[in-house]
Amino acid sequence: MKSAVCPGSFDPITFGHLDIIERASRHFDQVIVAVLENRTKASLFSVEERMEMIRENTKKFPNVVVDSWHGLLVEYCRTNGVDTIVKGLRAVTDFDYELQMAQVNLQAAQVETMFMATAPTHSFLSSSLVKELAHYGGDVSSMVPVNVNEALRARLAGK
Numbered sequence: 001m002k003s004a005v006c007p008g009s010f011d012p013i014t015f016g017h018l019d020i021i022e023r024a025s026r027h028f029d030q031v032i033v034a035v036l037e038n039r040t041k042a043s044l045f046s047v048e049e050r051m052e053m054i055r056e057n058t059k060k061f062p063n064v065v066v067d068s069w070h071g072l073l074v075e076y077c078r079t080n081g082v083d084t085i086v087k088g089l090r091a092v093t094d095f096d097y098e099l100q101m102a103q104v105n106l107q108a109a110q111v112e113t114m115f116m117a118t119a120p121t122h123s124f125l126s127s128s129l130v131k132e133l134a135h136y137g138g139d140v141s142s143m144v145p146v147n148v149n150e151a152l153r154a155r156l157a158g159k
Contacts, residue, residue: 003030004084004114007073010035010050011043012148014130016122018057020088023116025061032082033058037070044131044155057145074109085113090123 006021010033025031035050045053047068058064069076077083085105087098095115102113118125125143134140134152141149 001029002084003032003080003082004028004086005032005034005073005077005080005082006086007034007036007069007076009038009041009043009127010054011041011045011127012050012130012144012152013054013057014122014125014127014144014148015142016088016090016118016125018145019119019122020086020116021058021064022061024086025064028084028086029063031061031064031086032080033064033066034073034076035066035068037068039070045151049151053145053148053151056147074105074111077105077111078109083111085111087113087115088118089115090118090125 004024004027006024008017010017021031021033033054035047035054037047043050051066051068054066058066073085077085085102087102089095089098098113098115105111105113130140130143130152134156140152144152
């Protein structure tokens with residue numbers, strides 16, 4: 001079985017993330033959405049909350065599973081027998097960073113990285129942007145699924 005991992009913090013998941021996950025699911029037997037426990041970022045949602053939001057929005061894809069990890073992504077790949085990472089690219093600035101990571105992952109563990117260009121309708125989206133807009137009461141309903149929008153409203157109510 002050919003598996004790939006789509007890693008990220010997904011805090012929260014956006015339509016841009018879901019676009020990449022859906023498109024990757026057409027090319028692999030299994031796609032693992034691996035939620036990063038990032039020690040350098042203060043998360044709005046817990047790993048468990050993020051995983052549940054992702055599960056709700058990927059249940060229509062039978063070959064997508066949701067998991068979490070902390071530490072090196074290549075170690076996750078080794079442990080789970082995955083040799084391909086799928087990353088979405090929004091702009092050249094994403095490419096600069098992701099290319100370095102891809103080269104390190106290939107050299108360190110022979111794990112390939114495949115880049116997918118983000119659909120133009122989602123090219124401006126980031127979780128950080130969504131959180132910032134939602135924090136100030138902006139409408140993010142066109143950027144995130146309904147359950148994520150509701151979770152954002154509930155979490156940020158009164159702030």
